[in-house]
Amino acid sequence: MKTQTNIDTSAEGRRVLEQLRQLGPFLPASMTTTRKKCGNPNCRCAGQGPMHETTLLTWKEGATTRTLHVPREMRDEVAAWIAEWRKLKSLIEKMGDAQRQFLKTRRESTKRSSPSS
Numbered sequence: 001m002k003t004q005t006n007i008d009t010s011a012e013g014r015r016v017l018e019q020l021r022q023l024g025p026f027l028p029a030s031m032t033t034t035r036k037k038c039g040n041p042n043c044r045c046a047g048q049g050p051m052h053e054t055t056l057l058t059w060k061e062g063a064t065t066r067t068l069h070v071p072r073e074m075r076d077e078v079a080a081w082i083a084e085w086r087k088l089k090s091l092i093e094k095m096g097d098a099q100r101q102f103l104k105t106r107r108e109s110t111k112r113s114s115p116s117s
């Protein structure tokens with residue numbers, strides 16, 4: 001990674017970079033849990049017992065939506081990865097705003113300081 005200078009980014013941009021460094025593992029996907037009966041008439045789910053919970057991870061690959069089963073013991077961890085992904089997405093947005101703003105400010109200050117010849 002190259003050295004940060006004042007010319008690279010705005011103060012806001014540097015704050016975003018700092019937050020980026022603190023991110024944990026992230027996963028661009030969403031997770032849904034559904035409850036359903038398995039169809040076995042002798043199963044607990046056919047009577048009073050709780051229905052079966054299935055947790056699925058879904059994400060897009062191009063135009064295709066992919067799914068993957070998430071084991072019960074992994075749910076909390078996967079949820080944390082997805083939360084980090086949301087943070088990353090908002091940091092990307094913030095960085096975009098900061099850099100565009102920075103560019104605008106620089107253009108304006110260049111215009112002001114250069115004599116029109």
Ligand SMILES: [Zn+2]
Nearest residue numbers: 038043044045
């Ligand atoms: Zn069942």
